[in-house]
Amino acid sequence: MRFSHRGTKDSREPWFGVRRDLSAKRSSILSLVSFALPLAIWAGVSYLPFLWHPDIRLQISADREDVATVYIAGDRVSKGFFPQITSAVRDQNASIEAQWKSDDPLGGSTESAVRRSNKKILRHLAPVLISNGVIDEGQSKDDAAIYRAWKDIAEGTLDLDSPELAGENITIVQQNWKSMRSVSETYDSDNSISRPLLSLIPQGKSANPDYLPSPDQVVAAGVKIFTQPPEGDRPSMLQRVGHSMRIVFGGFFLAALIGVPVGVLCGTYSFFSKLVEPFTDFFRYMPAPTFSTLLVAIFLANDAPKIALVFVGTFFQLVLVVSNTTRRLDLPLLEAAQTLGANQMQLLMRVVIPGILPNLYNDLRILLGWAWTWLVIAELIGVKSGLTEFIETQGRFRNFDMVYPVIILIGLIGFFTDQILALLRGVVFPYTDEGSAASANPVIKALLFLPRWFKDAAEQRLPHLPDKSTHPTRA
Amino acid sequence: MKPSLPDAIDYREQSPEVQERFSRLKERPVVLSVEGLGKTFPTPGGEVTALKGVDFEVFRREFMCVIGPSGCGKSTLIRILAGLETESGGQVLLDGNPVAGPGPDRGMVFQSYTLFPWLTVKQNVMFGPKMEGKSGSSVEGEARQWIDLVGLSQFENSYPHQLSGGMKQRVAIARALANRPRILLMDEPFGALDAQTRAQMQSYLLQIWRNLDITILFITHDLDEAVFLADRILVLKANPGEVDEIIEVPVPRPRRLDQSIEPEFIATKHRINQLIHPESEGKEDTLPFARMTVEGDDVE
Ligand SMILES: Nc1ncnc2c1ncn2[C@@H]1O[C@H](COP(=O)(O)OP(=O)(O)OP(=O)(O)O)[C@@H](O)[C@H]1O
Numbered sequence: 001m002r003f004s005h006r007g008t009k010d011s012r013e014p015w016f017g018v019r020r021d022l023s024a025k026r027s028s029i030l031s032l033v034s035f036a037l038p039l040a041i042w043a044g045v046s047y048l049p050f051l052w053h054p055d056i057r058l059q060i061s062a063d064r065e066d067v068a069t070v071y072i073a074g075d076r077v078s079k080g081f082f083p084q085i086t087s088a089v090r091d092q093n094a095s096i097e098a099q100w101k102s103d104d105p106l107g108g109s110t111e112s113a114v115r116r117s118n119k120k121i122l123r124h125l126a127p128v129l130i131s132n133g134v135i136d137e138g139q140s141k142d143d144a145a146i147y148r149a150w151k152d153i154a155e156g157t158l159d160l161d162s163p164e165l166a167g168e169n170i171t172i173v174q175q176n177w178k179s180m181r182s183v184s185e186t187y188d189s190d191n192s193i194s195r196p197l198l199s200l201i202p203q204g205k206s207a208n209p210d211y212l213p214s215p216d217q218v219v220a221a222g223v224k225i226f227t228q229p230p231e232g233d234r235p236s237m238l239q240r241v242g243h244s245m246r247i248v249f250g251g252f253f254l255a256a257l258i259g260v261p262v263g264v265l266c267g268t269y270s271f272f273s274k275l276v277e278p279f280t281d282f283f284r285y286m287p288a289p290t291f292s293t294l295l296v297a298i299f300l301a302n303d304a305p306k307i308a309l310v311f312v313g314t315f316f317q318l319v320l321v322v323s324n325t326t327r328r329l330d331l332p333l334l335e336a337a338q339t340l341g342a343n344q345m346q347l348l349m350r351v352v353i354p355g356i357l358p359n360l361y362n363d364l365r366i367l368l369g370w371a372w373t374w375l376v377i378a379e380l381i382g383v384k385s386g387l388t389e390f391i392e393t394q395g396r397f398r399n400f401d402m403v404y405p406v407i408i409l410i411g412l413i414g415f416f417t418d419q420i421l422a423l424l425r426g427v428v429f430p431y432t433d434e435g436s437a438a439s440a441n442p443v444i445k446a447l448l449f450l451p452r453w454f455k456d457a458a459e460q461r462l463p464h465l466p467d468k469s470t471h472p473t474r475a
Numbered sequence: 476m477k478p479s480l481p482d483a484i485d486y487r488e489q490s491p492e493v494q495e496r497f498s499r500l501k502e503r504p505v506v507l508s509v510e511g512l513g514k515t516f517p518t519p520g521g522e523v524t525a526l527k528g529v530d531f532e533v534f535r536r537e538f539m540c541v542i543g544p545s546g547c548g549k550s551t552l553i554r555i556l557a558g559l560e561t562e563s564g565g566q567v568l569l570d571g572n573p574v575a576g577p578g579p580d581r582g583m584v585f586q587s588y589t590l591f592p593w594l595t596v597k598q599n600v601m602f603g604p605k606m607e608g609k610s611g612s613s614v615e616g617e618a619r620q621w622i623d624l625v626g627l628s629q630f631e632n633s634y635p636h637q638l639s640g641g642m643k644q645r646v647a648i649a650r651a652l653a654n655r656p657r658i659l660l661m662d663e664p665f666g667a668l669d670a671q672t673r674a675q676m677q678s679y680l681l682q683i684w685r686n687l688d689i690t691i692l693f694i695t696h697d698l699d700e701a702v703f704l705a706d707r708i709l710v711l712k713a714n715p716g717e718v719d720e721i722i723e724v725p726v727p728r729p730r731r732l733d734q735s736i737e738p739e740f741i742a743t744k745h746r747i748n749q750l751i752h753p754e755s756e757g758k759e760d761t762l763p764f765a766r767m768t769v770e771g772d773d774v775e
Pocket residue numbers: 516517518523524525543544545546547548549550551552696
């Protein structure tokens with residue numbers, strides 16, 4: 001039982017009332033909030049540095065002598081671990097400074113090894129220079145330009161601001177520059193510096209783990225993957241979407257094509273119900289993915305095994321759902337039809353089938369959603385394909401910002417398909433309660449207007465149609 | 476509703492006109508004849524005897540009501556007549572021929588709404604004729620007439636969910652009549668309607684019955700309804716369902732609502748009440764209530 005609130009002021013209505021409907025306005029507000037809230041949480045966690053942000057995203061790399069793991073700029077380390085790296089680099093610098101004063105400035109190393117490591121140290125500045133726009137992205141190994149930047153920073157003619165260099169790093173730049181200048185004012189590949197240089201102390205900004213990119217990163221990535229032409233002969237994103245939809249809809253339609261008649265027969269005749277349903281009931285407990293290797297063996301490569309997997313995952317469920325819906329048809333309707341003279345065939349064709357259609361439509365809507373859930377597994381078997389292959393590849397490279405747009409896209413396709421089907425139900429079945437609601441829906445009105453408009457336009461072009469209203473009617 | 480008027484008359488007393496009507500009625504051919512009808516249902520707790528040795532006849536153009544306590548087998552009886560249930564014993568003859576299975580010669584109106592929701596009013600009424608293989612256009616005109624007859628011509632293109640309960644049952648009647656059945660079987664068709672709609676439907680039904688060649692067997696549990704509508708009332712008793720008495724209603728026709736206070740009407744009702752609730756005869760229905768109000772604060 002639902003209480004109507006017609007004729008009462010909205011402001012006087014409680015927001016919380018047991019089984020009370022909210023007004024249309026409040027309902028739409030809440031529907032918006034239901035989407036806005038998760039988005040706001042995501043944005044909050046992404047953009048408010050005091051929320052979560054458990055990592056440090058490096059702006060200056062942190063590689064050290066004798067340590068196998070190299071962290072380059074852009075990598076993330078946990079906030080707990082970061083101080084360990086910086087203090088290790090500081091210790092290393094201290095020992096180099098000690099070496100300078102000792103009688104073995106190379107610290108037991110060879111000159112060529114020191115040259116190599118110096119070259120690396122100089123290049124550590126490159127990411128900061130790039131993000132400050134001092135050099136281009138392509139110049140990360142342009143030693144001459146980087147050398148010049150060291151000089152400019154040390155002499156105070158270049159100020160970095162995004163990001164800034166920490167004070168201790170500016171000191172290091174100046175100290176290094178002293179050593180560098182003594183060899184050459186400009187970069188000279190034949191005469192590089194052989195005195196050990198100090199490493200820049202790693203710098204970074206607090207950040208979330210890479211598996212949670214921020215909304216703007218995801219949007220940017222989404223725009224990029226949909227506008228960028230694909231590499232080589234790889235399919236474009238739109239082709240991938242098409243491919244994925246073919247697999248879902250292909251498997252689903254095949255399952256519906258066979259499953260609906262079987263289900264209707266099972267729900268109508270005990271004979272078929274007892275013959276088919278026990279095995280179906282058993283079969284549906286075997287997860288579809290367990291058949292994947294078999295399906296590949298049977299259907300070989302390409303889409304066939306994938307469509308077959310969606311089929312296997314949907315079909316058995318569908319038969320049971322449809323037979324159940326058929327059985328739920330009001331028995332008195334069948335009895336009434338019999339007293340009106342309907343024979344067995346007419347009962348099936350004229351009562352059972354039209355009687356279950358609205359519920360069948362809803363069942364298929366739900367099962368289509370079910371079919372979508374098999375998409376990922378289907379696309380992973382045999383030769384990986386479609387959207388899943390993209391997600392897989394990008395995910396393996398930890399390009400999670402690329403993964404999110406695709407996941408969201410799959411959700412949107414499923415969601416909008418379902419919403420459209422729900423809207424259409426009222427149009428297709430005008431005799432249901434939704435039917436009368438649908439005729440009041442502006443979207444539906446617009447949709448219904450189109451065919452009427454075409455019909456009217458077509459009739460106007462015909463010379464003269466007899467007006468139905470002038471026909472003689474019964475007295 | 477306990478008629479105990481001082482001048483109460485015997486329900487078996489009939490005025491000469493009523494006597495004359497009944498003798499004419501009984502000269503008519505028998506449409507439906509039920510002979511020794513029995514029905515047992517197998518249940519986990521043993522067999523349930525719903526009907527036992529039911530014998531009666533219905534004459535052509537008779538209006539017969541069946542009344543009885545709840546669970547006495549009224550629905551079972553009418554479902555056997557409609558062919559929706561098979562009898563365990565005895566037989567049912569329609570125009571002298573044994574009945575087997577449902578058929579368009581016996582129209583049925585159910586208590587629950589059984590219009591096909593996916594068909595409009597007109598399509599619902601055309602359903603029966605179409606099952607005989609007649610084409611839509613040939614039966615459409617006739618369907619309109621039946622819809623006119625129940626006064627719903629404005630609604631011929633409406634769907635059932637747009638109709639009120641009373642309108643739905645009127646369409647159900649039109650739909651059953653469209654098959655031109657020999658007998659119309661009605662199982663508490665107005666049971667779900669409010670009192671006013673119900674009274675209106677009763678007078679509609681009498682008008683339809685008067686103007687058509689149709690025999691009606693009508694189940695009800697409402698005494699007033701039975702007496703108002705019926706020529707004869709078949710009273711069933713429960714456990715097992717057996718014919719208690721077949722009462723000839725002494726109220727003259729045409730029936731009017733104000734007849735319900737006339738002595739023969741009341742006497743008939745009184746008799747049925749006696750049959751259905753023999754134990755309550757002369758007793759007040761009292762609840763075992765202790766006083767829960769303050770002394771002196773009385774309402775009676
Ligand atoms: N399918 C069935 N299986 C078992 N018992 C049944 C079945 N149908 C009816 N009965 C029993 O038969 C008896 C008569 O039932 P029926 O529905 O005919 O009564 P009724 O007179 O129509 O009652 P009501 O006035 O409540 O409609 C009841 O005792 C009922 O329990």
